[in-house]
Structures are given as structure tokens and as C-alpha cells.
Amino acid sequence: MSTPILSARDLHACADTRPLLVDLDIDVLPGEITAAIGESGSGKTTLGLALQGESRPGIALTGAVELRGVQLLGLPATQRRAIRATAIGYLPQHPAAVLNPVRRVGSVLDELAAVRCATSQERAAAVAEALEAARLDSAPDLLRRYPHQLSGGQQQRIALAQVLLGRPEVLVLDEPATGLDSITKAETVETLTRMSSRGTAMVLLTHDLWLARRLADQVVVLQDGRIVERGPASRLLAAPSHAHTRNLLAAEPRLPTTPRDEPAGQTGAGLSARGLAKTARNGTRLLDGIDLDVPPGRCIAVAGRSGAGKTTLARCLAGLTRPDTGQVLLDGVPLATDIKRRGRSKRTRVQYVHQDARASFDEFRPVLAQVARTAQLACGLGREKARIEAASILESLGLSASQATRRPGALSGGQLQRAALARALLARPVALICDEITSGQDLINQAELLDLLAETVRTAAVGLVLISHDLPAVAAIADEIHVLEAGRCVEHSPTQVLLTEPRTTVARELVDSASGGDATTNSGLMGREGEH
Amino acid sequence: GGGGSSNGRLRVAFPTAGAKESLDPHTSSLFVDQARAKALFDTLVGYADDMSVVPRLAESWEPDATGTRWLIRLRDARFHDNRPVTADDVLYSYRRIADAATASPARRQFAAVDFAASRARSASELELVLQAPDFEFPSVWGAPATEIVPAGTTDFTAPVGSGPFRFSSFQPGRPAVFARFDGYWGGPPTPAELEFVPINEESARVAALMSGQVHYIHDVSANSAKLLQGDSRAQLLAASQGTMQAVALKIDRPPFNDPRLVRAVLSSVDRKALVDVALSGHGQLGNDLFGMGLKYYPQDLPQRGRDVDLARDLLRQAGAEGLQFELLTSAADPYFESAATLIAQQLGEAGMRVTPRMGPSETYFSDIKKNGVAAHTRTATLPLTTFMGQRMRGDAGSNNYTGYRSPEFDALFTRALSTVDQAGRARLLADAQRLARDTSGLVIWGFSDWNVAVSSAVTGVRPAPPNSLDWARFDRAALG
Amino acid sequence: MGLFVLRRLGAAALQLAAVAVAVFALTSILPGDTAVVVLGEHATDEQVTALREQLGLDRPLWERFLDWLGSVVHGDLGQSLLTGEAVSDEIARGFATTALLTLLALAVVIPLAVAAGVTTGLRQGSLLDRVLNGVIVMLNSVPEFALALLLVALFALQLGWLPATAAGASGWSLATQPAVLVLPVGVLVSKQLCALARQVRIGVAEADNAEYAMHVRLHGLSEGKVVFRHVLPNALGPAVQQLARAVDGLLGGVVVVEAIFALPGMGSGFIGAVMARDLPSVQGYALVFAATTITLNLLADVTSRRLVPQREVVA
Amino acid sequence: MLGVPALVALVGPALAGPVRSVAGPLEPPGAEFPLGTDVLGRDVLALALSGGTSIVVLAGLSLLLSYLVGVPLALLVTSRHNRWADGFLLRVMDFVLALPGLLVLLVLAATGWRGVATLVVAIAVLQLPAVVRIVRSAALAPGCRAAVEAMMMQGEPWWRIHLGYVGRAVLGPVLVDAGNRLSLVLYLLASANFLGLGLAPSASDWAVLVERNKEALFLQPLTVLVPAALLVALCMGTNLLLDQSLARRNGAATA
Numbered sequence A: 001m002s003t004p005i006l007s008a009r010d011l012h013a014c015a016d017t018r019p020l021l022v023d024l025d026i027d028v029l030p031g032e033i034t035a036a037i038g039e040s041g042s043g044k045t046t047l048g049l050a051l052q053g054e055s056r057p058g059i060a061l062t063g064a065v066e067l068r069g070v071q072l073l074g075l076p077a078t079q080r081r082a083i084r085a086t087a088i089g090y091l092p093q094h095p096a097a098v099l100n101p102v103r104r105v106g107s108v109l110d111e112l113a114a115v116r117c118a119t120s121q122e123r124a125a126a127v128a129e130a131l132e133a134a135r136l137d138s139a140p141d142l143l144r145r146y147p148h149q150l151s152g153g154q155q156q157r158i159a160l161a162q163v164l165l166g167r168p169e170v171l172v173l174d175e176p177a178t179g180l181d182s183i184t185k186a187e188t189v190e191t192l193t194r195m196s197s198r199g200t201a202m203v204l205l206t207h208d209l210w211l212a213r214r215l216a217d218q219v220v221v222l223q224d225g226r227i228v229e230r231g232p233a234s235r236l237l238a239a240p241s242h243a244h245t246r247n248l249l250a251a252e253p254r255l256p257t258t259p260r261d262e263p264a265g266q267t268g269a270g271l272s273a274r275g276l277a278k279t280a281r282n283g284t285r286l287l288d289g290i291d292l293d294v295p296p297g298r299c300i301a302v303a304g305r306s307g308a309g310k311t312t313l314a315r316c317l318a319g320l321t322r323p324d325t326g327q328v329l330l331d332g333v334p335l336a337t338d339i340k341r342r343g344r345s346k347r348t349r350v351q352y353v354h355q356d357a358r359a360s361f362d363e364f365r366p367v368l369a370q371v372a373r374t375a376q377l378a379c380g381l382g383r384e385k386a387r388i389e390a391a392s393i394l395e396s397l398g399l400s401a402s403q404a405t406r407r408p409g410a411l412s413g414g415q416l417q418r419a420a421l422a423r424a425l426l427a428r429p430v431a432l433i434c435d436e437i438t439s440g441q442d443l444i445n446q447a448e449l450l451d452l453l454a455e456t457v458r459t460a461a462v463g464l465v466l467i468s469h470d471l472p473a474v475a476a477i478a479d480e481i482h483v484l485e486a487g488r489c490v491e492h493s494p495t496q497v498l499l500t501e502p503r504t505t506v507a508r509e510l511v512d513s514a515s516g517g518d519a520t521t522n523s524g525l526m527g528r529e530g531e532h
Numbered sequence B: 001g002g003g004g005s006s007n008g009r010l011r012v013a014f015p016t017a018g019a020k021e022s023l024d025p026h027t028s029s030l031f032v033d034q035a036r037a038k039a040l041f042d043t044l045v046g047y048a049d050d051m052s053v054v055p056r057l058a059e060s061w062e063p064d065a066t067g068t069r070w071l072i073r074l075r076d077a078r079f080h081d082n083r084p085v086t087a088d089d090v091l092y093s094y095r096r097i098a099d100a101a102t103a104s105p106a107r108r109q110f111a112a113v114d115f116a117a118s119r120a121r122s123a124s125e126l127e128l129v130l131q132a133p134d135f136e137f138p139s140v141w142g143a144p145a146t147e148i149v150p151a152g153t154t155d156f157t158a159p160v161g162s163g164p165f166r167f168s169s170f171q172p173g174r175p176a177v178f179a180r181f182d183g184y185w186g187g188p189p190t191p192a193e194l195e196f197v198p199i200n201e202e203s204a205r206v207a208a209l210m211s212g213q214v215h216y217i218h219d220v221s222a223n224s225a226k227l228l229q230g231d232s233r234a235q236l237l238a239a240s241q242g243t244m245q246a247v248a249l250k251i252d253r254p255p256f257n258d259p260r261l262v263r264a265v266l267s268s269v270d271r272k273a274l275v276d277v278a279l280s281g282h283g284q285l286g287n288d289l290f291g292m293g294l295k296y297y298p299q300d301l302p303q304r305g306r307d308v309d310l311a312r313d314l315l316r317q318a319g320a321e322g323l324q325f326e327l328l329t330s331a332a333d334p335y336f337e338s339a340a341t342l343i344a345q346q347l348g349e350a351g352m353r354v355t356p357r358m359g360p361s362e363t364y365f366s367d368i369k370k371n372g373v374a375a376h377t378r379t380a381t382l383p384l385t386t387f388m389g390q391r392m393r394g395d396a397g398s399n400n401y402t403g404y405r406s407p408e409f410d411a412l413f414t415r416a417l418s419t420v421d422q423a424g425r426a427r428l429l430a431d432a433q434r435l436a437r438d439t440s441g442l443v444i445w446g447f448s449d450w451n452v453a454v455s456s457a458v459t460g461v462r463p464a465p466p467n468s469l470d471w472a473r474f475d476r477a478a479l480g
Numbered sequence C: 001m002g003l004f005v006l007r008r009l010g011a012a013a014l015q016l017a018a019v020a021v022a023v024f025a026l027t028s029i030l031p032g033d034t035a036v037v038v039l040g041e042h043a044t045d046e047q048v049t050a051l052r053e054q055l056g057l058d059r060p061l062w063e064r065f066l067d068w069l070g071s072v073v074h075g076d077l078g079q080s081l082l083t084g085e086a087v088s089d090e091i092a093r094g095f096a097t098t099a100l101l102t103l104l105a106l107a108v109v110i111p112l113a114v115a116a117g118v119t120t121g122l123r124q125g126s127l128l129d130r131v132l133n134g135v136i137v138m139l140n141s142v143p144e145f146a147l148a149l150l151l152v153a154l155f156a157l158q159l160g161w162l163p164a165t166a167a168g169a170s171g172w173s174l175a176t177q178p179a180v181l182v183l184p185v186g187v188l189v190s191k192q193l194c195a196l197a198r199q200v201r202i203g204v205a206e207a208d209n210a211e212y213a214m215h216v217r218l219h220g221l222s223e224g225k226v227v228f229r230h231v232l233p234n235a236l237g238p239a240v241q242q243l244a245r246a247v248d249g250l251l252g253g254v255v256v257v258e259a260i261f262a263l264p265g266m267g268s269g270f271i272g273a274v275m276a277r278d279l280p281s282v283q284g285y286a287l288v289f290a291a292t293t294i295t296l297n298l299l300a301d302v303t304s305r306r307l308v309p310q311r312e313v314v315a
Numbered sequence D: 001m002l003g004v005p006a007l008v009a010l011v012g013p014a015l016a017g018p019v020r021s022v023a024g025p026l027e028p029p030g031a032e033f034p035l036g037t038d039v040l041g042r043d044v045l046a047l048a049l050s051g052g053t054s055i056v057v058l059a060g061l062s063l064l065l066s067y068l069v070g071v072p073l074a075l076l077v078t079s080r081h082n083r084w085a086d087g088f089l090l091r092v093m094d095f096v097l098a099l100p101g102l103l104v105l106l107v108l109a110a111t112g113w114r115g116v117a118t119l120v121v122a123i124a125v126l127q128l129p130a131v132v133r134i135v136r137s138a139a140l141a142p143g144c145r146a147a148v149e150a151m152m153m154q155g156e157p158w159w160r161i162h163l164g165y166v167g168r169a170v171l172g173p174v175l176v177d178a179g180n181r182l183s184l185v186l187y188l189l190a191s192a193n194f195l196g197l198g199l200a201p202s203a204s205d206w207a208v209l210v211e212r213n214k215e216a217l218f219l220q221p222l223t224v225l226v227p228a229a230l231l232v233a234l235c236m237g238t239n240l241l242l243d244q245s246l247a248r249r250n251g252a253a254t255a
């Protein structure tokens, strides 16, 4: 076998005295895909950074990391950067943060292409290739947008395209599929496989077993910073030997097959939307005549491909984006379309959990304090009481007190998502809108989290809107699924009906790609993108 | 730079007032206007350093016995367009000055002239008739803004005069260039060209002089004077007793309608300290009289000194211990502010509480005519009789800053003017001044030097007090 | 954006009108009037009254204002009370000098501020940062006149390299004597540099820590491109506003520099007009100043909006 | 750096001798007057010692005033609760900015508003629009972060969001601006004095001293340079101190 291009020995990461990574040895070979799987908070992101010789502030790295025989750890930052710049491509877990908010995505791509390509034709070709590989159509309109004008999945794919532009020898991909719907995900897998077969080494950091199964040659399983098991993907994922791995695999959801009983919500109560429409400044139709009812005690799922308008709809409901026409009603009474014009008590009635959970936290204050603040404001609890309340709900979501008292920067992606959910739950909302909250969770956490949500919906009579492109996950608790396509609701039916007899192509594709897995890749759907 | 010297262009720097400037000699009140007028025009007489008159366009003159009818003979001089200067030109000029529509600063001085009776006897002989006797009348002919212009002139954009330089170019607030007038009655001037360069900031003028950008600078502060004295590139020309520095106490209103309080102020001012500090020693002690060193100035009076005890006594007598008033001052004159601070301190030592108050400089002198009870003021060199007639006489109106109204003074002054005998006149004028010194409310604490400077290459310019003939006179200047 | 600009232009017209009224009112509150100033120290009351009548100063204030407004609406700023010259001509003359100084100063100060801000911002806390910052702050806090005089003393009087003053030159013709402009521009730059450079610095320091900067750096983008294309655009918000203030200050006339170097610009022109209570001129200057201020604010705001495109979402 | 002027401003007045005219003007440094005398014959050392308090207090007050009003105002305007009112407020600010400050000060002087308090308020008001604009431009980006939306949904009152969260994000530009504005205000205070506003021309205030002794720059440099150096030290000290605290804050944030 060839020599490893990137290898880590005795890798140790410590925050204060707490170990985040313990005695890690990893070799990354050219043309091989190594997947590190593990539950949320197990140290995947920390590992990904460490393999580049980096660490988040407050974390100390020891051990050795060699890139093509050059020792990365211990080098001064500028030198280290220079060495790894051309060799390693890194797709971080929160791609939104790496996109420059004031630059059009196309011009940045062009600029990055210029690092390697001299002429403008070469550049254009390289950009087109990268976009193609990242499954983004190179529509000129898309390239002229600013990052905030892209959907979460589009941002992720732009970031991926940036990474691919560099034609690195090693790719470190941290949760590359969180923002992608199952169709796009399958297509992306295709690209990555092709790249790896051309000799690119990859490190895949993910909790997504499906992804690992489809992509990885080697798998390491992380638990609390330790490698508990490692081996070839085919063997390990099929027949795990370690208990932890078995747990992880067992939690994988399947589309439910039994129908669920329909609790009848009172009509007119809860959150509802009538005729929501929104057109972007540049003329793109983002939403088009959406009607939605979220009665208390019911869970409505909104599915659709990346860029279909799910987040836009959610933001309109929450009053964060002002629709051009249409109304949002709460218990039959119109709500102001701008949250600033909603009274304080009304604001807390509708809660929205951002797709990018990290961005929704104040980076300077401990997470616990921020979560507790909701309890204080919404329920009028005293400071101490609020803290206790917040700590307990965080605990139930799997966040220990010691984790919660840290600042957002020192939590993992999944942990932040859960904290954001906790914050929204504490407000005791009438309607709760969750935007892709399962995307950052490992399967164990995801199941727990969905249980908790289902529980809340039932006991606290909350109307829940679950936005996700992960049909298996939401199907578990959703009563009804709306399928969005290019800003329009193309189909909505009870969960079971939709899963079994999808009427539209989008719905069918979504169901197919989610249930079978293999079907999509072979079904010749490649190269398609949610049409907008 | 100093390239001007090679082609004989003398560059002189004056502060300007921007668009306010004009070449109309009869409306000019700024120094720069006066200096330009002096270059372009001429007056009947000029003032020597002591403000006695010396003949210019007027070759000679004589009054009749009553002092109301004056016969003036003109010399043979020509305007730039080669016309001779005639009695008609003079009459036209004086009529124009006396006309209210012209708004000339010299108008009041011609108020007593009976133009209906005055006439040109011949081209070179002129008879001016006065309504009241005035044996000091010739000093009016040399006052600023009394230049002779060709009869009929109304437009001064490219004026014609009889002065040593002829007009070349000018725009208000910008440089003015004049060329040598070879037909000048006093002989052709030395510089081929004369350029007036506007530089308002004093430090900029000094720097321009030292770096050779200009050859003459007008108005140098005491501190810069010190600096220039030690520099080989420039030469300081200081005319002592240039400008009277005084505080005007309004004696027509409380508190200074009580003469004891006026005397209290007079005796608590430390004139020596003021001259030393406020004028940096570049000046003379004042003796509460205008015109030190000028003709008719009573030299024999003892110097008034400081007597704080007396001041306290007077205050007590007047029941005004802790007397409180505001002393108006402004940046209109560079010495006012320092002086105000010092005077406030000195009067404080005698038990008065004085607050200096800054006023806007442009309207300062009109503001203090009506407002306040005490204000800094100054007066450039003038013939003594002009000063007494226009600033102290009861009919002087608002120009009498202190509100001094004394029939006794007026009578003495009028008698003096109608006295033929020079010595008798001097005696009467001295009496009038002595009277005013104690009661007029003017605290004349000093006389500041009048400083100009020339580059060391320049010769033919001498120190002279403002308004005198030799002040800002460039026809004899030579670039070495 | 277009609508935004249109709305702002409408507001600008109102603002200009408000400034005109306010300046008119303020100037007439000032004691004294043109007649007093023109006639000088020893004028008599009757002279003043006569001149006042002649200049029309005896008419009621509102009548004069309406007259003035009428002519402004027709594009005429009126005539100076002092000289009878058209106010627009007078302003145009000062404007030439001021504009020249402004352009030169900006041509120096903008690149310098960006360079200094970037250099120090990227190395926050280093020795270089501290030294450079110290110098920049010092240049700013040294009294302007002292700096100017010391420069003149050294470069003009001692070394003789540069002319001490403009001595009579003014307007665009100054461009033919570049040496004259070196020192004044130097002083102006030293005054304006601090605020700009330091705003750039803090912006760069904060934006340089952002992930997107690090990210493109890791893509092998040259440091120059990273800084100028990625860090700076995010760092410039406050600096742009500061730049607007700087240009505003420069165009509004730089009184001390104009005085010390004998450069007759708008600053001295305006002060002269105020001192002379020359209402039409004061109004003219005030209008021009207000118009530049408002235009600059508009430009700065448009730029600010461009620098924060994500604001669109909230709007 | 800040220590020297701060110390002088604090304890100087206690140590200073009389600040009256006691000798000839512009005497060079000597045994009696270690730093010489100024144009009014006052002891420069005594002046320098006693002249810090007023300038520090006055400049501090007017700066404080303008930021205390300006920062919340700007943040309020950025939060855009009421677009019409905010737009109006901004246009009013622009109007104040467009007013010639000189004219305002002159009118104050002419109408008898000569007090120090008036001056402090006037200067603060004249600085206000610029402060508002800077803060607003700095607050634009942080004001539309997801964190702000989250807080809004939490039911945080707007002032807590904007003063707390956004305020923190704009601290950098604001402190930089304040440091810069300090020197502006220092000299503005002194030049207002020449219009007859605020401090007396005879005040021993550092900035007034510098203006007052302008002419003596080359004759007795110490009269200008000593107070000027104290002012420069004050400005540099303040600015560098602000820099340090900002750097420390940033360090703390990333750590």
C-alpha cells in the first residue's frame, strides 16, 4: 500500500484538563476515504481540525501530525498554513461562517480559481467544474448572490465548491451533507467517490451512517475522543464489534410503516398562514401562496429539496422575514408580519430554531445564561430558578451543566442545535418551528430529541413545524407533511399517505431516496436541482 | 520665491479683508487699502512722524486772518494718464468725500467746509471756505481717505491717480500689481513693479518674509519682532509710539459716572507691567493722554503711577468696595486680550472684581460704542487735534467712546482752533488735554510700537508710524 | 437602492431649506450687520443708517429671506452685500483652492490610512502596531498650528526646500506650483490620518479574526487579496463614515492651514462672510457646505449599505 | 503614557503656585521659573500643573454626554422600530451636521450663553451627529445577525438587545472614535474660548494655554510645548489604553 499522505500519531487535545481527543492514530492514504463517525460531541470536529494542525481557541494539541512527511504541530501558524493551504481542503461544519457576507459567491469562487488558473477561460471552466461537482447549477444568478441570499444547503455546497476548486490532495469534510436533501446528498456522494477514485484522500467526519456506508473505505468510531473501533467500512458497518458502534447503528431510523392515529386539532386555533408570498429583491420567487395550519398538538413537517423555500417559509411564520402578501394568524388573530411589531408576549408564542444554530447564539455569553434568559423573560422566573429550569431541560437534551456553562464557540455543532431547541422550548410557545434541527445530531441523539419533541407536542399542546429534508427522521413524529418545491406547496397529505403514495415527482424522489437509498443513485436523477 | 528682485518687482505683504477691499481711496478704511491708495494716489499734504503736515500735492497754503478761508497752491503734478492735477480735481475729490453717499471715513473732517463758497481760483489755485475758524485745517488734507482723484471719477476698477505707481491689475482679496509711473512728480520710483500680496496670518507673513517670498511685511507682532531682530534675513522697522492702547470707561452711566471710581481705576492700573508684559516691552508708558510725542502733546506732565491704597480709599469713599464690572475685549487687536487679563488682575489687587469678556472682533468697535461700561480700545497715530475733535468733543457722537461731555473742554478746544498764534494754540490745547486727562474716562496705559519688517536686501524704507507719509511708502524702496 | 436614493434626495432638499432658514436666523441674531462692519471703527450712526438703507438691511428679515429664497430657486445665490459680486463667483474662487487641497489630501490620506490601518490591524498589539499607532495619534493631537509652523520653520526657513506660504497664489493655478502644496497637504493629512487609519485598523483586526478570512487564506489566496478583498470590505463600515467626515471637514475649509499657508479657501471665505455679516455670502457658503455634507452622507450611507448586504433580509 | 497627564490633572492644582502674572513675559527657564514664563508672565510650571483639571473634566464631560446620548440613539435608529421616526431622526442629525458649528458657537456667545455648561452641551450636540453616524454604520452588520433575531423571539426588550449585544459589537469603532474625538474636543474647547465662550482667556487650561501662547512657539517654546505635550500624552495615553482594553476584550472573546 502507498504511504499515508496525512498521518496523526498520539494525537491529544485538551480543553483545560479535560481531554477531547485521546491517543489518536490515524493514517490517511491517497485515494482512500476515512470516515470518523461518532455521536454529537464525540470529538469529530476537533479531530478534523487537529489533522490540519489547528484547534479552536482554548484547546491544546499535542502529539504529531505529519502532512507529506512535514510535521505540522509546533510550526508557527503562518508556516503551517502555507504548508497545508495547497494540500488540505477543509469543509467546516458551519459553512455559512466561511462565506464572506459582503462578497458575491461567484466572485469569490473566481478569485479562488485564480490561485491555480491563469486565464479567464481556465478560471471559468474550473468554477463550472467545481459547481458541477458540488451539485450547484452554475446559473449566473446564483453566482451573483451574496451568501445570505442562499439557502442553507446552497451555502454548504458553495463552500464545498470552494474547497474543491483548490484541488487538494486531502479533503477534510465535516458533516458535508447536513444541509442537503437526500437527492442532492446522493448526487454529492457520487462526486466524492469519483474524486477519491482519482486519488484524493478524504477524511469524512459525520454522524450520518448512510453517508459513511456509501463513501467510506475505512471507518473509525469515536466516543468521547477515543477511537473505540476501527476497520474497513464494509466490515465495521455491517458487523460492528464494539457495543457503542452497535448502539449507533441501531438507532438508524427507518420510514415508519404503520399508520398513526389522527388527533383532531381545533380548526382555526394555533398558528396558521394564509397566502404567504415573497419575492426576493432580485425578482426570484421565494414563496408563492402558501397556506398552512399548525393546530396545537399537531406536528407538521415541511419537506422539500434544498432551496425549495422551507427556511423562508419558517422565517415568515416567525416574523423574521416580511412576506409581500399574506397573513400569519395566531388563534385566528393576525400577527404583525414583523416581529418587532409584535408585542413582547406575542413574540414568545411563536418560536423558531434557526437552521444555523451557532449563529443564533451570542458568542460572548455562556450558553446556559442565554437559554435561561428565555425562562426568565417568557415565564417570569427568577434568575436562579430560570437557570435551574434551563439546566434541567438541557440535561434532558443531553447537554451536561459543564457543557452548557461554556460559550457557544466551545460547544459542538450538535450540542448547539440542542441548546437552541431548549431555548425555544423554554419559551412555552404555542407554535414551534424547527429548521433542520436533526441535521447535526447523531442517530441516538436524534431519536431522543424527536421523542422529546413528540412528547412536548402531545403534553403541552404545541403546534410543531418540523422542517427537514430528512424524511425518515421527521416521518417518525409528523402528522402531516407538506412538500415545497420552488416556493410552492406542491403536495400536502398525512404522513402515511405521502410516504406510501406520493403524488408529485419531488415527493416521490424524496421518499425513494430516503427509503431505499440505492434507488436514487441509479435512477438517473443526477444533475437536477430544485428548480427556482 | 524671491525671484521678484531680478525684475525689480517689490512684493509687499498685507493682511486683507478679502472681498471687502477696493481701490476707491475715499472709502478705504483698511491698512492695505490705504497703502495701495498711497501708491496710486497722492494727498495734498502728508504727515511727518509727529503728525505735523508736510507739503505733497499742495505746494503751499495760507489762511486768512479768521482761519475760515484757505488758499492752496498746487504743485505741477500729473495723473497717470498725463492730465495735470488741478484745483477742480481737488474740489471734486473733497466734495465726493463729504458726500454722504460715498460713506467715506474722512467725511466728518470735511463737515465744516462750505463747498458752495469754495472754488477753484485757477488750475493750480484753490480756495476752501470753512464755516468755523480752524487754524489746524491743513491736517485734514493729509488724513487717510483724502486722496485726490481726477475730477469725475466714479469707477475705481482700474483707477487713475497721481501717485508713484500706476494700476496694472487687481481683484479684491487677491494680489494687486502696480507698475512704476515715470511721470511721478517726485521723480520715477525705484521699483519697476509693486505687488501687494494678501497674507492675513501674521506668522505666515513672517515666514514669507524670511523665506524670501515677499520683501516687506506689514504689521509684525511684538513676539515676532523679537524673533526677527535676531535674524539676518530680515530687518525690523519699529516705529515707537505707534498706537494708543487704552481702556475706555463710560462716564455717562454707572458706575463710572462717579469720578471717584474713574480715579480709582486710573490709579490701580500698573502701566509699567502692562507695557512690559502685554506689549512685551515694545512700547511706551501711557500717561492717560493721546498722542505721546506728537505735535501739541504736553510733555511736561508727570507720569501717572500706581497707587493701590489711593484706589482703595476712593472705592471706600464711593461706597463701592468690591466693585464688579465686565471689561470688554476682543481679538480685534493682538494686545487687548493680554492687557485685559492683566488689568483684571491689577484691579483685582485694588479690590475690584473685573471679568474680561471676549467680543466678536469684526463688530467690536461698534459694539463698544453703546454697550458695556469698560472696553479696550486703540487708536493709531493721528494729528492730536483730529483726535481731540473727533473723539473727545461733546459733539463727537458715538465716536466719543467714554461719553465724555465737557463744555469746558469744548470751549478750550474751539478757542485753540481759532487761535492764529501757534504758541497760544499749543497752550490752550495743553490745557484742554490736562482737563480731559483726569475726567474723560480714558485709561491710556501705553503706546504700542508699530512694527513692519523688510528683507535685509531692501533699502529705502524707514520706520514710520501708521498714517504718516513714510508709512507703507515704497517709491524709494530698492532691492539690494 | 434607487428608491432609497430618491427618497434621500427629497429629504436633502428639505434639509437644505432648513439649513438655509437656520443659518439666516442665526446670522441675524449675531450683533452688528454689514453696514457696521463696512464702515469700520469710526463710523457715525447716520452713516450706518444710510448704508443700511442702501443695502436694504432696513427691510424686515422675512422679506429679505423670501427675496433670497426666490433667487436661489432660480439658481442664483445673490450678490455679496460687501462687494456686490455674485456670491457664486466668490465661492467658486475659494472652492478651487479648497478642492485642490482636498483632492490632494485625500489622494494621500486614503491609501496611507488603509495601509497603516491594515498593517497595524493585522498585527494588533505588536511593537509595530504600538509605535505606528502612537505616531498617528500624536500627529493628530499635536496642535495643528504648531505642527504647521514647525514644518515651515524646518523645511522652508531652515532647509529652504519648500516655499513657506502660497503668498498670493490661489485656485487651480496652485496646481502648477506643487511645491507650495506639500506642506499644507502634509498637515492636513496628519490631522485626518488618525481617525481613518484607526477605524480601518480596528475593523481589520476584528474582521481578520473572522472565519471567512482564515478560510480563503487556507485556499492559498495571496495575503494581499485576503486583506483587500475579504477583510477590508467587512472592516470599512465606520471608516467610510469617518471618511465622509474627513472630506466634509476638508471641503468645509481648513481654517488653520489656510491661514498659516496663506491659501484663500472656503474656510477663510466663510469666516470672512460671517464676520462681515454678509448674509447672502454666509447663506451661499452654508448652502454649499450643507449640500456637500448631505451628499457625502448619502454617499457614505449608500456605501455602508453595500458593505452590509445582509441587511436586506431585515429590511 | 496616560499616567503623567492624569496625575498632573489630579494633583497638579494642589502643588501649583499662583497662576498670575508674576514676571516678565516669555522668560526662559531659570532658577525661579523652571519652565520659564508665558506671554502673560505667568509661571509655566504652575500653569501646567493647574491646567489639567478643567480640560480633562470639560472634554470628558462633553464626550461622555455625546456618547451617552449618541450611542443609544444610534442603536435605536438601527433597530428600526419605527422606520419613519428613525428616518426623521437621522435627517435631523444630518441637519445638525450641516449647520456650521462656528455660527452656532458665535450665536451662543452673542446671546449671552457663555457659560461652561452651555459650551459642554453645545460641543456635545455638535459631535452628536457624527457619533450617531459612526455607531450606526458599525451596528448595521451586527444588528441583522441571527442572534439578534433569537433574542427578539426570546422577548428581550429592544434596548437590551441593542445596548447589550449590538452595543458590544460596536464597542471597537466607538472607542476608536472616542479616542479620536478627544483631541478634537480638546482644541474645540480652547478655540471656543476665543469666541468668548466657556473658559476665560486667562484660564490656565492646557488647551487654552497652547492657543494663548501660539505666538511664542519659537521665542519660548516651552510655553507651548509643555501644555501641548501634556495634551498629546493625554490623547496618546487614552487611545493606547482604549486599544489595549479592546485587544484584551478580543483576546477574551476568542479564548
Ligand SMILES: Nc1ncnc2c1ncn2[C@@H]1O[C@H](COP(=O)(O)OP(=O)(O)OP(=O)(O)O)[C@@H](O)[C@H]1O
Residues within 6 Å of the ligand: A015, A020, A038, A039, A040, A041, A042, A043, A044, A045, A046, A047, A056, A057, A058, A059, A093, A207, A403, A406, A409, A410, A411, A412, A413, A414, A415, A440, A442
Ligand atoms: N473550546 C472548547 N473548550 C472546551 N470544550 C470544547 C471546546 N470545543 C469543543 N469542546 C467540547 O469538545 C467536545 C467535542 O467537540 P466536537 O466539536 O469535536 O464534537 P463533534 O464530534 O464535532 O460533535 P457534532 O457532531 O455535534 O459536531 C464537545 O463535547 C464540546 O463540547
Ligand SMILES: Nc1ncnc2c1ncn2[C@@H]1O[C@H](COP(=O)(O)OP(=O)(O)OP(=O)(O)O)[C@@H](O)[C@H]1O
Residues within 6 Å of the ligand: A145, A148, A149, A150, A151, A152, A153, A154, A179, A280, A281, A282, A284, A286, A304, A305, A306, A307, A308, A309, A310, A311, A312, A313, A355, A469, A532, C312
Ligand atoms: N434574499 C434572497 N434573495 C434571493 N434569493 C434568495 C434569498 N433568500 C433565499 N433565496 C433563495 O430562495 C430559495 C429558498 O431558500 P430557503 O433558504 O428558503 O431554502 P431551504 O428550503 O431552506 O433550503 P435548504 O434546505 O438548503 O436550507 C433558495 O433557492 C435561495 O437561493
Ligand SMILES: [Mg+2]
Residues within 6 Å of the ligand: A044, A045, A046, A093, A174, A412, A413, A414
Ligand atoms: Mg462537529
Ligand SMILES: [Mg+2]
Residues within 6 Å of the ligand: A151, A152, A153, A310, A311, A312, A355, A435
Ligand atoms: Mg433552509
Ligand code: NI
Residues within 6 Å of the ligand: A291, A292, A482, A489, A491, A492
Ligand atoms: Ni400545503
